[in-house]
Structure formats: C-alpha cells, structure tokens
Amino acid sequence: MKTPSSGENQGLAINLLKIIERFKEKNILVIGDIMLDKYIYGDVSRISPEAPVPVVKVKKESFALGGAANTALNIVELGGGVFLIGFIGKDKKAVILKKLLKKRKIPCFLESTLTTTQKTRIFGKEQQLLRFDEEETTEKIFTDKIKKKILRKAKEADIIIISDYAKGVITKDLMSLLMGYKRKMIVDPKPKNKILYRNAFLITPNEKESLEMASCSNIEEAGIRLKEELNSNVLITRGERGMLLFSDNKIVELPTYAREVYDVIGAGDTAIAALALSIASGSSLNESAVIANTAAGIAVEKKGTYPVSLKELKSKVLSEESKIVDFDDLKKIVEDYKKKNRKIIWTNGCFDLLHIGHIEYLQKAKNLGDILIVGLNSDSSVKALKGPGRPIQSQTERAEILSSLKFVDYILIFSETTVERYLKELKPDIFAKGSDYSLKAMSQKERKAMASCNGKIVFIPIVKGKSTSKMIEKIKNG
Numbered sequence: 001m002k003t004p005s006s007g008e009n010q011g012l013a014i015n016l017l018k019i020i021e022r023f024k025e026k027n028i029l030v031i032g033d034i035m036l037d038k039y040i041y042g043d044v045s046r047i048s049p050e051a052p053v054p055v056v057k058v059k060k061e062s063f064a065l066g067g068a069a070n071t072a073l074n075i076v077e078l079g080g081g082v083f084l085i086g087f088i089g090k091d092k093k094a095v096i097l098k099k100l101l102k103k104r105k106i107p108c109f110l111e112s113t114l115t116t117t118q119k120t121r122i123f124g125k126e127q128q129l130l131r132f133d134e135e136e137t138t139e140k141i142f143t144d145k146i147k148k149k150i151l152r153k154a155k156e157a158d159i160i161i162i163s164d165y166a167k168g169v170i171t172k173d174l175m176s177l178l179m180g181y182k183r184k185m186i187v188d189p190k191p192k193n194k195i196l197y198r199n200a201f202l203i204t205p206n207e208k209e210s211l212e213m214a215s216c217s218n219i220e221e222a223g224i225r226l227k228e229e230l231n232s233n234v235l236i237t238r239g240e241r242g243m244l245l246f247s248d249n250k251i252v253e254l255p256t257y258a259r260e261v262y263d264v265i266g267a268g269d270t271a272i273a274a275l276a277l278s279i280a281s282g283s284s285l286n287e288s289a290v291i292a293n294t295a296a297g298i299a300v301e302k303k304g305t306y307p308v309s310l311k312e313l314k315s316k317v318l319s320e321e322s323k324i325v326d327f328d329d330l331k332k333i334v335e336d337y338k339k340k341n342r343k344i345i346w347t348n349g350c351f352d353l354l355h356i357g358h359i360e361y362l363q364k365a366k367n368l369g370d371i372l373i374v375g376l377n378s379d380s381s382v383k384a385l386k387g388p389g390r391p392i393q394s395q396t397e398r399a400e401i402l403s404s405l406k407f408v409d410y411i412l413i414f415s416e417t418t419v420e421r422y423l424k425e426l427k428p429d430i431f432a433k434g435s436d437y438s439l440k441a442m443s444q445k446e447r448k449a450m451a452s453c454n455g456k457i458v459f460i461p462i463v464k465g466k467s468t469s470k471m472i473e474k475i476k477n478g
C-alpha cells in the first residue's frame with residue numbers, strides 16, 4: 001500500500017484555503033453589546049506618594065471597536081459581509097464609536113441608550129496596569145422599528161452571531177424574536193443568560209464560563225453537559241490552551257496555534273468571526289474550529305484588540321499545512337537534516353480525537369531530539385487496527401490538527417498497519433512509543449529496522465486515564 005501523494009497532502013491546505021476564499025460571498029448578522037475600547041499608554045518610573053500605586057506618565061491614547069463591534073470588524077477584515085445591530089449612548093464616546101464604524105465601512109443599525117459602554121485599559125510600558133469600565137447594563141427595549149430591522153437582516157444572513165457581554169442587549173424578547181433562526185445562530189455567551197441559548201446551533205463559552213454554566217469543575221464534563229442541556233454544539237475556548245469542540249459523539253481538542261501568547265484581548269471575537277464565516281462557507285464544524293483557532297492564534301500574538309486580516313489567515317494556514325509531506329519529500333528533508341547532525345525522532349499513531357494525553361506524549365517525544373516526525377495512520381489503516389466506527393475524525397482533520405502543534409515538525413500519512421518500511425528508509429535516531437507498548441508487543445520487523453541503523457527505541461510514559469476509547473465511552477454514557 002502506498003502513502004498519500006504530494007498532491008493529496010497539498011489538498012489539505014487547499015481545502016482550507018477554498019473555504020477561506022468563500023468568505024467574501026457570505027453575510028453575517030451580528031447582534032450584541034457594542035463597546036468602545038480605550039487604551040492609555042505611558043511610562044512608569046516611580047510609585048505615587050499618595051498610595052502604593054505606580055504613576056503613569058501618559059504618552060499616547062487610542063480607541064478601538066470592542067465587543068460586538070470588534071466581532072463585526074473581524075468579519076470585514078476576513079473579507080466577509082456584515083451587518084451590526086446594537087445600542088450606544090448619547091455621549092462623546094458614541095461619536096468616537098460611530099466614526100470608527102464609518103472608517104471601517106461597517107454597516108449598522110444603532111439604537112440609543114443612556115451610556116456607551118467603554119473599557120479603558122492603562123499600560124505602563126508593555127504591562128497592563130489597570131482596567132476600568134463605564135457601562136449601563138439595564139435590559140434594552142426593542143422597539144417595533146428595530147425588531148423589523150432584525151427580522152429582515154436575520155432572514156438575509158447566512159449566519160447570525162449573538163455577542164453577549166451581559167450589558168442588557170441579549171434578552172428573552174430578542175431571543176424569542178429570533179426563535180425561527182436558532183439553527184443558524186452562533187452565541188458568544190454569558191452564564192446569566194444560559195437558558196436563552198437553548199437550541200442555538202453553536203455556543204462558544206470560554207473555560208470559566210463553561211464551568212459556571214454547567215455547574216461543574218471538569219472541563220470535559222462541562223462541555224458534554226452543556227451540549228445535552230442546551231441541545232447545541234459547544235466550542236470551549238481556553239486561551240493559550242486552545243479549544244475543545246463538542247459535537248455529535250466527538251470531543252476534539254485543538255491546541256493553540258500561537259507561537260507566543262502576548263494578549264488575549266479580543267481573541268474570542270476573532271475566533272467567532274472566523275468560525276461563522278467558515279460555517280457559512282460550508283465547512284464542517286471540525287474544519288471551522290481549526291480555522292477559528294488559527295485566526296485566534298494570530299490575534300493573541302498581537303497587542304490590544306487586533307482584527308486578523310484575510311491575508312494573515314491564508315498565510316498561517318499555508319505555513320501550518322506545509323508540515324504535511326509525502327514520503328519522497330520527507331526522505332529528502334531527513335537526509336538534509338542528517339547532514340546537519342540533527343537528531344531525528346519518529347513516532348506514529350492514529351491520533352483520533354486529539355486529547356491532552358496525545359499532546360503531552362508528543363511534547364516529550366520532541367524533547368528527545370531535534371526534528372519530530374509523526375506518522376499518521378490513514379483512515380483505512382485506522383479502521384483495520386481499531387475496527388468499524390473508527391476513525392471518528394478523517395485523516396484530513398487529524399493531520400490539520402496535528403499540524404498546529406509547534407513541537408510537531410512533519411506529518412506523514414501512511415496506509416500500512418506497521419511502519420518498518422519508514423524506519424528502514426528514514427533511519428531515525430529515536431523511535432518513540434507510548435509506555436502502553438513494550439519491546440515484546442512491538443513488531444519484530446520494526447525492532448530489526450531500528451537495530452540496523454543503530455537507532456534507539458524509547459518508551460514514553462502516557463497520561464493515565466486519557467484515551468480516545470474512554471472519551472468515546474464517556475460521551476455515549478453521558
């Protein structure tokens with residue numbers, strides 16, 4: 001049996017890029033809490049004599065769209081069409097906000113309330129020192145005029161985003177009005193309004209919100225419980241730890257795509273914008289989550305509220321997918337690394353429903369040398385090894401998720417049920433296996449292949465209680 005061709009591997013990236021290219025054809029309706037973000041930057045050289053707090057010498061001030069407005073901005077930057085509906089005040093902050101919306105060419109319908117919500121963040125050099133909020137959180141009244149506008153735009157939209165920051169816009173009245181559109185609704189939720197989200201297509205709480213909404217302390221249990229209680233798919237965002245997707249009978253763990261997490265401000269808005277455009281463009285939930293996670297990974301590497309551009313997203317997808325190679329290319333890559341005296345590590349597996357056990361294992365494998373190559377069982381070989389019903393995720397999805405791990409250097413999809421061929425030809429310095437294996441359990445041909453090139457077989461301790469089979473069983477048993 002042969003490994004997938006170079007063209008097939010390139011197809012993984014091409015598939016995601018085709019989805020992203022369709023963003024410009026889609027229209028997203030954003031309804032929610034609109035905010036103005038203010039940033040004050042300065043230097044700190046002394047402590048105040050009045051109180052034990054730093055004195056900030058102000059150098060610069062700037063404003064940015066926040067909340068639902070930042071979600072709308074991200075959609076525009078990613079090439080999509082958007083319409084924003086919400087409330088602002090009758091104040092100077094509203095004037096600034098309207099100018100920003102006009103500058104970014106974001107069409108909107110804004111009702112007036114008492115105060116425009118503003119979050120002010122104060123930075124001393126690169127460190128955030130303080131945030132203070134000005135807000136009015138009373139429940140907003142939806143007039144017949146705004147209701148008529150909402151219904152017309154909801155009918156036209158491919159996806160509806162509900163951006164809930166608990167400032168009074170997301171109400172029972174609003175959600176009742178949109179009852180007929182819930183299956184094309186994505187909600188960025190707040191725990192206090194949990195009951196309003198029932199039957200939405202997808203909710204995207206962060207880790208803290210999900211634990212509070214589910215009234216439990218285990219993140220996987222929280223996701224399963226929310227999925228059942230709300231009859232919705234659930235994507236839990238976890239900052240620098242990536243995301244967890246709960247859909248159908250799957251739990252998919254997506255590690256962060258960021259090289260370095262600098263600032264998480266607005267990253268959730270970026271993620272939900274990319275998610276909505278991906279789903280509207282016909283991608284699966286898994287593919288949409290991968291794209292959203294990629295976009296969020298770009299955002300957290302930047303300072304402040306940062307809208308990710310279409311160009312940046314395409315570039316990131318291409319750079320990650322370049323890790324997926326065919327065997328002929330991999331042989332040349334390994335040969336070059338060997339000339340540079342780099343230590344090559346090979347490991348392989350199904351990696352179906354990637355979980356924390358997989359991630360810790362791969363991190364430890366990478367620490368054994370310089371270049372980590374992951375042999376990924378194709379769909380046909382997973383079925384041969386694991387039986388009918390597996391894999392849960394396709395080889396494309398599994399490869400895309402693995403490619404996001406910064407400690408994974410290359411991925412080879414292969415169709416055999418053993419890997420002696422690859423060990424013989426690549427001659428890795430290390431063959432890493434989980435501690436649930438042993439020399440006796442391994443293929444004799446694989447052991448001989450490593451012996452012939454003076455390579456070592458290293459068994460890495462696995463995380464107890466973590467396996468795909470147990471995850472599947474847990475989902476089935478509720």
